[in-house]
Amino acid sequence: xxxxxxxxxxxxxxxxxxxxxxxxxxxxxxxxxxxxxxxxxxxxxxxxxxxxxxxxxxxxxxxxxxxxxxxxxxxxxxxxxxxxxxxxxxxxxxxxxxxxxxxxxxxxxxxxxxxxxxxxxxxxxxxxxxxxxxxxxxxxxxxxxxxxxxxxxxxxxxxxxxxxxxxxxxxxxxxxxxxxxxxxxxxxxxxxxxxxxxxxxxxxxxxxxxxxxxxxxxxxxxxxxxxxxxxxxxxxxxxxxxxxxxxxxxxxxxxxxxxxxxxxxxxxxxxxxxxxxxxxxxxxxxxxxxxxxxxxxxxxxxxxxxxxxxxxxxxxxxxxxxxxxxxxxxxxxxxxxxxxxxxxxxxxxxxxxxxx
Amino acid sequence: xxxxxxxxxxxxxxxxxxxxxxxxxxxxxxxxxxxxxxxxxxxxxxxxxxxxxxxxxxxxxxxxxxxxxxxxxxxxxxxxxxxxxxxxxxxxxxxxxxxxxxxxxxxxxxxxxxxxxxxxxxxxxxxxxxxxxxxxxxxxxxxxxxxxxxxxxxxxxxxxxxxxxxxxxxxxxxxxxxxxxxxxxxxxxxxxxxxxxxxxxxxxxxxxxxxxxxxxxxxxxxxxxxxxxxxxxxxxxxxxxxxxxxxxxxxxxxxxxxxxxxxxxxxxxxxxxxxxxxxxxxxxxxxxxxx
Numbered sequence: 001x002x003x004x005x006x007x008x009x010x011x012x013x014x015x016x017x018x019x020x021x022x023x024x025x026x027x028x029x030x031x032x033x034x035x036x037x038x039x040x041x042x043x044x045x046x047x048x049x050x051x052x053x054x055x056x057x058x059x060x061x062x063x064x065x066x067x068x069x070x071x072x073x074x075x076x077x078x079x080x081x082x083x084x085x086x087x088x089x090x091x092x093x094x095x096x097x098x099x100x101x102x103x104x105x106x107x108x109x110x111x112x113x114x115x116x117x118x119x120x121x122x123x124x125x126x127x128x129x130x131x132x133x134x135x136x137x138x139x140x141x142x143x144x145x146x147x148x149x150x151x152x153x154x155x156x157x158x159x160x161x162x163x164x165x166x167x168x169x170x171x172x173x174x175x176x177x178x179x180x181x182x183x184x185x186x187x188x189x190x191x192x193x194x195x196x197x198x199x200x201x202x203x204x205x206x207x208x209x210x211x212x213x214x215x216x217x218x219x220x221x222x223x224x225x226x227x228x229x230x231x232x233x234x235x236x237x238x239x240x241x242x243x244x245x246x247x248x249x250x251x252x253x254x255x256x257x258x259x260x261x262x263x264x265x266x267x268x269x270x271x272x273x274x275x276x277x278x279x280x281x282x283x284x285x286x287x288x289x290x291x292x293x294x295x296x297x298x299x300x301x302x303x304x305x306x307x308x309x310x311x312x313x314x315x316x317x318x319x320x321x322x323x324x325x326x327x328x329x330x331x332x333x334x335x336x337x338x339x340x341x342x343x344x345x346x347x348x349x350x351x352x353x354x355x356x
Numbered sequence: 357x358x359x360x361x362x363x364x365x366x367x368x369x370x371x372x373x374x375x376x377x378x379x380x381x382x383x384x385x386x387x388x389x390x391x392x393x394x395x396x397x398x399x400x401x402x403x404x405x406x407x408x409x410x411x412x413x414x415x416x417x418x419x420x421x422x423x424x425x426x427x428x429x430x431x432x433x434x435x436x437x438x439x440x441x442x443x444x445x446x447x448x449x450x451x452x453x454x455x456x457x458x459x460x461x462x463x464x465x466x467x468x469x470x471x472x473x474x475x476x477x478x479x480x481x482x483x484x485x486x487x488x489x490x491x492x493x494x495x496x497x498x499x500x501x502x503x504x505x506x507x508x509x510x511x512x513x514x515x516x517x518x519x520x521x522x523x524x525x526x527x528x529x530x531x532x533x534x535x536x537x538x539x540x541x542x543x544x545x546x547x548x549x550x551x552x553x554x555x556x557x558x559x560x561x562x563x564x565x566x567x568x569x570x571x572x573x574x575x576x577x578x579x580x581x582x583x584x585x586x587x588x589x590x591x592x593x594x595x596x597x598x599x600x601x602x603x604x605x606x607x608x609x610x611x612x613x614x615x616x617x618x619x620x621x622x623x624x625x626x627x628x629x630x631x632x633x634x635x636x637x638x639x640x641x642x643x644x645x646x647x
Contacts, residue, residue: 058545078548085549091542095564104560105550149546156550 008070009034009192010055010160015064017050024050026216028064032160035190037183038221039203042213043239048196049164051213055194056162057081068159084153084191085162089169091149092137098124098148099133105156123151126185143174150182154189161186161193167202175199179206200240204228212236232268234354237281244287244324245279245354256280256351259298259318259344266350278353284327286348289314291336297343300324305338316344395627402620414621423602423618427625430582430599433513437520438577444521445528445577446570452529453536464533467526474523479590482519486510511592519587524577531576535569575637579630599626 010032017025025047032038040048053059055066057078065074073081084105092101102120111119124130127147137145146166153161163182167175183206186193197203203210204224211221212235220232231237238245248258250272255262258280265272272278290297303323304315312333315323324344336342403410417423452463485492487510496503509515539562547557585600594601599622606619 056545056549058548078545079551079553081549082551083549085546087542087546089542090540091546093543093546093561093565095561104547104552107560108550108552108556152546152550162549 007034008032009036009068010194011067012051012055013065013067015051015054015061015066017047017054017059017062023216025054025061028216028218030211030218030221032192032194034192036208037186037193037195037206039195039197039207039210040213041197041200041203041210041240044198046213047216048198048213050216052162052164052194052196055160056083056085058085082156082158083160083162084156084158085164086146086149086153086166088165089142089145092145092152094137097134097136098129098140101137101148102151102155104152109156119155120151123155124148126154126188127151127181141174142170143178146170146178147181150185154185154191158191161191163193163195163197165197167197168199175202182206204240212239214239230268231352234270234281234352237352238354242284242325244282244284245322246282246318246324247320247356248278248280248351248353250274250276250278250353256353258282258351259346260296261346263346263348264350266352269350269352272353277356279356280346281352281354282324282346282348284313284325286346287324287326288345288347289316289326289328289336290343290345291340292343294343294345297345300342300344302336302338302340302342305333305336316342318344398620398623398627402617402624404617404620414617417618418621418625422597423622426597426599426602426622427629429513429597431629433516433520433596433598434578434581436513437517437524437581438574440517441521441524441528441577442570442574445525445573446532446566448525449529449532449536453533453539463529467529470526471523471530474520474584475586476590478519478522479587482510482515482522482591486515486518511595513596516588516591516596519591520581520584524580527580528573528577531573532569535566535573539565571637575633578633582626582629 008031010030012028012030015025015028016023024045028047028051030038030051040051042048050059054061057073057076057080061074065072067073068081093104096104099117099120102123103116106116106119121130121133124133127150129144129147129151132140132144137148140148149166166182167178170178179202182195186206195203195207204227207224209221210224210227212219212227214235220227220236222230222232227236228241231240237243246258248256250265251257251262252274253262254272254274255264256278263280288297293299298318300316300318302314303317304313306313306315307330310330311327312330314326314328314333314336316326318324326344402414403412405411405413448463452460455463482490484490487493488504490510493503510518543561543565544557547561552560583600585604588596588598589601589604592601594605603619603622603626606622
């Protein structure tokens with residue numbers, strides 16, 4: 001999943017944008033290497049779409065600069081940037097056939113009809129729609145329309161491919177299928193791609209790197225595995241994946257007292273004062289459950305049990321405000337049932353903490 | 357036994373089909389009694405030559421010069437007023453569509469009122485403003501622009517087009533705005549990101565997408581102008597020969613013996629013109645969609 005080339009393709013430097021008094025983007029910087037696929041992930045209103053639209057020239061920035069292939073394109077208009085864009089939905093021109101839609105960017109560039117048709121057929125082949133060149137958008141399913149939009153965006157051999165939540169209007173099964181196709185085509189064409197999504201599974205499964213945004217700022221950008229396993233901020237830890245927030249307290253040695261255990265604070269965690277009440281952020285797979293009594297562990301009662309195939313998710317009441325969720329193999333989970341008394345222990349050596 | 361069951365099923369199927377079509381009954385009633393029946397009556401009456409004789413004498417008369425001239429004038433008025441109001445209304449609708457929500461609702465409300473303000477009051481309003489001694493005409497004369505001296509008269513085809521525009525432009529704004537609301541911002545942005553200019557977007561996307569709605573709206577204006585009666589009557593008093601005015605005068609009693617069915621024949625002529633317009637609309641729509 002590593003980028004093909006370490007050459008810097010896109011460099012966004014200190015971008016900012018505000019709507020009235022609200023800062024949609026604040027001092028945002030990002031570099032993308034050639035052929036890399038970067039996803040921006042974050043809650044609604046975090047500024048991820050704003051970044052994409054600024055890069056595509058569809059919205060102006062109020063500060064900062066944009067470089068593509070080393071060239072400063074900050075002031076150029078969207079039609080001069082040569083960036084293919086796939087929107088959330090409904091972006092195909094309804095008066096044109098599938099082939100005409102794909103050919104549109106080439107027609108604008110005054111490419112001959114024969115070359116255009118050949119290129120559009122190649123791209124339709126790539127997105128598995130070569131059998132429907134004469135269909136109109138309203139004759140296609142949502143997934144097919146997005147494939148055409150992808151082919152149309154790729155037809156101009158874009159410097160950067162911009163994907164603005166292109167799967168959000170599709171049903172779950174089609175979404176998985178199309179996202180895999182997007183990744184396959186992106187790798188085949190080695191197109192540098194910025195993918196904006198609020199779906200973390202989507203971002204994690206197809207990207208070389210994922211940037212997590214919050215309140216107009218980039219909290220962390222890293223490989224999907226590093227993002228999950230080594231979050232640098234409490235926001236990333238709680239936003240990416242499932243995280244239990246278990247009440248604890250900081251002791252005199254800077255450790256967290258939680259579930260009858262004392263665990264070191266993560267290097268990335270914020271500093272905390274002795275006696276401060278905090279929420280320890282613990283992944284479900286970093287909790288161990290046992291049906292035997294353990295003085296180092298926290299006793300609890302199993303309230304829910306959800307079978308997820310190879311894994312089973314248990315919800316345990318540890319006397320805290322919320323249930324604590326624990327993942328274990330379905331094989332092991334056979335020994336534990338709802339209503340059983342159990343002991344729960346944290347297995348991680350260090351923890352991130354968040355404010356109560 | 358099985359045939360009895362089949363027959364029961366068929367009966368209950370028929371009953372449920374009847375139930376499903378029941379909501380269409382009021383529409384069917386209106387369609388039959390307020391559309392089909394009047395058309396049947398005017399066709400029948402147009403053929404009625406009196407004393408139990410039926411023939412085409414009214415149609416032969418209809419195809420003579422004065423009545424054909426009335427059709428030509430009506431078509432001319434409808435075409436030019438629909439086109440003028442259609443183009444101006446489309447531009448107004450476009451700017452209204454891009455304006456704030458508050459202005460949009462104000463314009464929509466105003467358009468609703470103005471689109472329905474035809475008839476005698478409108479005619480007198482225009483006479484007061486644009487008549488030979490009207491306020492605006494007098495004002496323009498004082499400023500050195502004598503529009504009547506230049507050949508303009510309110511009581512002419514040009515004058516009627518001006519007056520019709522008063523209610524047709526708002527009507528166009530009302531009927532064309534929904535089509536503009538259906539335009540998606542993503543189309544323009546996709547055009548830009550693919551390197552297209554605004555001109556290319558207008559030429560290749562905007563106009564083809566909006567054309568069917570524009571055509572439909574203009575045809576509605578055409579039909580509205582073609583059948584308008586009160587405004588033209590009040591304004592011109594019959595000096596401009598339009599088909600509805602001719603029919604009106606025939607119905608009013610200015611009927612020469614043996615021509616009682618002429619008004620009906622002219623009405624049939626109007627139905628035929630409307631039918632041709634609708635056919636043209638259908639073909640145009642298919643062409644616009646199928647390109």
